[in-house]
Amino acid sequence: MNVVGLNKFMFAMIQLIGQIFSVVGVVIYGAFLRKVEVRWVLFWNCVITVISNFFNYAFAKRWNLDWGFSDMEFIIFSDVITNALNTAFQLLPLLSMFAKIIPKNIEGTMFAFLTGAWNLDQSVLAPMMGSLINAQFVGVNKDDQSGYSTLCLISLICSIFNFALLPLVALRKDIRKANRERKIQQDILDKESLERKAQRLVKR
């Protein structure tokens, strides 16, 4: 922030624009992506993440000035717009898919587990891993920030590994099939329970 001359007000404005663009992201998802297969949406999210991390690397190397973009233009493009795209391509598809696969009666527990794991990842594990990599291999600190671009490069390389996780994402037909099987099993269990109840009543 000090190098590119951002003050607190500008930083707050970027946050506000980020909020506005997250609304735009929700609208994009609702209008265009809600019927698309989640695995495809997440594939495009991986592509966006790689591009976004490349722009972060370019920003760290100050290539944006060579390309003719000022720092502010570049931050708004790379940070704020990707925020909107992440909402549309990552957050909402994952939440909606999770809402579909949660079994009955444990909705609150499972969603709490999801958001808890998410927050743990975002606010504890990710910074911890970043600090570990920085401390072990790069060594960026308050006085020496010359290795910041190396951290951005590591982030860019790590984001490519996201593609390997895509086959684990369930397709819509798999979810539908699993839900049907679960419902049929539940019906059988309910039927058996009613039969047992009837038998107990007959015995009495």
Added chain:
Amino acid sequence: MCACLFFFDHDNPLEVVLYLFITSLSMAFSNVVIDAILVVQARKDPELGSQDILTLAWLFNGFGGVVGCITAAYMMERYHPRYAFFGFGIWSLIVAVACFFLSSDAEKIVIEGEVLKFSEWSSEVESKQTPSEAEKKRNDFEAARPAPGEEGFSHNFKKNMKAIWLCL
């Protein structure tokens, strides 16, 4: 708890951290309940219910965030930061009052007496219906639909605009 930050002076940052911790804890309680209700209600339409309801919820969440950001920035500029916490406390109180109107019907997918419409995207298997019968019913429903581009808001809007243009 956040209102405590408005009413009392705090010199120790640890107290503020403690208040914010308890505030986050209380928000987590309500978030779990809200998420559970959203998931239960999303089951009314097994195919697109979760997408629609989460889109709506996050849309209002986003609007609230934008309005909150602007309001908080205005208050920070004009008044002491403690008024922002006072506002937060008032909103929490409104949520607490609203909770008293939350009935157990919100946790049910179908309320007694309510007849669910068969959705065009529904993948559910109704009672006394085999999966193949449900598939056939869905296919019949799909076949009876108008051709792509001949229904919905955009199509109706264009049709209405054309009618108005002809009248003019």
